[in-house]
Amino acid sequence: MAPLISIKSNGDKLEIVNQLLLPHTTEFLEINSVEDAHDAIKTMKIRGAPAIASLAALSVAQYLTRGLKASHTPDYLQSQEALKLHIDKILAYLFTSRPTAVNLGAATRRLTKLLDERVAVGKDTRTIAEDLIAESKAVADEDIGRNKEMAKWAGEWLLQRVKEQRLDASQGLNVLTVCNTGSLATSGYGTALGMITYLHETGNLQKAYYTQTAPYHQGSRLTALELQTLQIPSVMICDTMVGSLFQHHSIHAVVVGADRIAKNGDTANKIGTYNAAVLAAHHKVPFVVVAPISTVDLDVTDGSQIPIEQRPPIEACLVRGILYPNEGDTQQQVQVMITPSGLEGIYNPSFDVTPAELITAIATEKGVAVKADGASVFDLTPIV
Template sequence: MSSVNQVYPVIWQSDASGNAPDRVLLIDQTRLPNEYAFVEISRCDDMARAIKTMIVRGAPAIGVAAAYGMYLGARELDETERDRFLAGLEGVAETLRQTRPTAVNLFWATERMLKVARQTLGSVDYLKQALLETAKQINADDIQTCQAIGGHGLSVLPTSPEKLRLLTHCNAGALATAGYGTALGVVRSAWQAERLERLYADETRPRLQGAKLTAWECVQEGIPVTVITDSMAAHCMKQGMIDAVVVGADRIAANGDAANKIGTYSVALIAKAHNVPFFVAAPLSTIDFSIADGSQIPIEERDPEEVCQVGDTILCPPGVDYYNPAFDVTPASLITAIVTEFGAFVPSQIQTELQSRKIV
């Protein structure tokens, strides 16, 4: 396997020769860690399929991919009359929205692209170009956002010990964003500041994002990483092996309740029981102020095969039933702070604080 230093999971590629259409390159995360390969996407339906099948995953990365998907869908529309074009674009947005219901960045990105189209004056061709430029800006902004999250997260990590041992669940790294990462961005910042001793990565059943993706990213950069099974977190905390937990989020309610990969709630409960600080790192676009609390967050349920099968190996006997929610919701009361690009906030005060600063 070739070594990769800088990871960008969503890349816009223009063909100057004109021999092929401009397209999006996605790192195929379903092939990692065994194969580092890209998938070329030049149609909106293919982008929707890539999001649905988790070729691209992680709320911020899904948002970036959806933004490009909006442009690709716009490019496919033959309408030259403005109102008809905008109606067609609404249909494109709906196709993308149907892919992953929990990741709010998907809805944020499609709405931003629709808003640009509605507010841009000029020909339909000019609107299409404005959509492409907006998608590129969303991509670039996300990298800067994650770097800011990393810095703010570093500032609120425990000051003792000098070298920290952190635990994360799922993948909230460069692969889950446009680059750098949210939770793993905090880890990267700690590593660069020489404050990280080791990262412990839950394997994250049933899709194994921690074992496959988080561990892979750390290996690329030489960050010390130890993979543990999800059921080992309590033992590790009891043994004093974990100084803090840092996870990402796919949607955060106005009161600070946070939805993240299934199993995160369990880690938060364990952290509370062992007085280990528990941080959620996510951009402002992940906060859904339209919902009051986590009970209103839609939870995606996925194919039972993810539970009963790993690769070609069947784990369970025929005839059993399966339950496979992809996410759970961690109550705000279990979260030490939510780290955004604008700083770290006590969950219950995040809406008030952001409003007082005129950020939202």
Template structure:
């Protein structure tokens, strides 16, 4: 399954607001269009946003190839893309990589090819890294494991394979997986719409549960571990992820169930000291009072919609990256992973 296709002059994104009932590909030719697609959640998931942003910059360079203003145009594109969604750090990480290419390329004529090559490298690395995360995560468990996951962290949320869902894929491929419980993930229903779509496609046994059912399943002994993704991990291990993740971590801790975060090193933000400093995106309240345009609350009712919450590092059993499993206290172990040092 794929959600992103590219060439030098265009980006194609599977419109995730139309899944699971319609598979519609939209084509983009400019960075501003890609930024709008990110804001509108036509593409979502921290790694996928980063990859899409990188190709958005490369397309902008292609659009203005031979133009005297190419550097200015590309830098404007980077600034526009950086602000598309504030919480996921992978987008800024990818923009930093593109800025480095600009700084290292003195010949304007080479910029389009150089930026496209960097975007391609980011995309290819993401798939390789996700597979490594899947294998590292699978090694943590024995046979017949039952995993609860939240939101969508698979091929649709990445360039390919997935982070937390990549762990689940690897477990399934190795015959270790018994069952998956997929939180519906209100209010945008990424679990019910997207994770279920991917699990069905892969033939992985699962049940959708409402977010409020997780505690009941844990109390009944039906969950062996929780594995979730991340949009940003601070230096102390505090992790921003889709709203509802913190509650799962508290429930898992009460029931002595391991709670793992699966994320590439590009999601680690050592410049951010703790979760207090992570910006939390506030989305339109209509996404709470309506479901895809259908009003479900009384007209005039108000709602809050923080798109993410922050799980304290001390509640996280381990953070799975392509370099192994970082453990609490995270200041030292995450720094090792950023340096590329293997652990556990």
């Protein structure tokens, strides 16, 4: 079956799959402006740190492409100063859409750096715009290749660890993951889910388990759709059942993605990840983070400095799905409130931070980092 995709880009036409409607309805939304991209990211129509960065960059490429094609040259293309001021504002605006995912900041900084360099050497505005378009597209295009690299690094590391510890893997490995980290969260293949896919493709996976992190989060439903599409044997569990899973089933590893990794290895990921890490540590199950280099933020010393996005309280009270039982071919989607109206004091963070001491390994496209003997934090230098 064809892999799922989160973004379609062709010339100056840009579309995303509306992840709020998945897995029951596949609807592509046109992105016709930077404002559309900002809204799609903020309202979680698109999610996953790499996919967010790709959409933001591609919306800049679309904006500049249309400016270059315009019958009348836009004001911002009249001079280098006007172009820099205008694009800087756009990049700053896009950065505000989701504060935790560092990939978005990495993408906007990358474009800012290129803009500054081209202005400094005195290139004309149209050439600068063309260079920015190429760089924006590269942000998205590079994602698939590096995902496959990190997935292989992580998968081979786990296979070697299982072999060294002489664990029973005669039927293949059983791996638990949290949230969605596949093609719908990236530009393709995936990070943590990419590792699971790699194990499946190489005949080394028995079963993938994935958690339902909260009623309103789409992570579990998107993961279900991706694993079903890839025909990977899998089981969904509620996040409160992870401990029971470890007690009664042989789990070889927990593998997760990341929205930001601090210099010491502390990792921010979808809410519920920390819970799984604590339980994994108690049951001596390896806990592996798989993420691109762009997710590592060396300017952040530890997890206490990672900004945690607080979602609107109402989101914790709502769940979306199709009517059940559902008769016929029509799959009517509904959104319902699962709590009493007017609740106060709702705690609704979108992410939590797993401390480095609970993480066994961190894999990027450059390799796998583990802690030195006796250390509680990572040296990420070799893999960034």
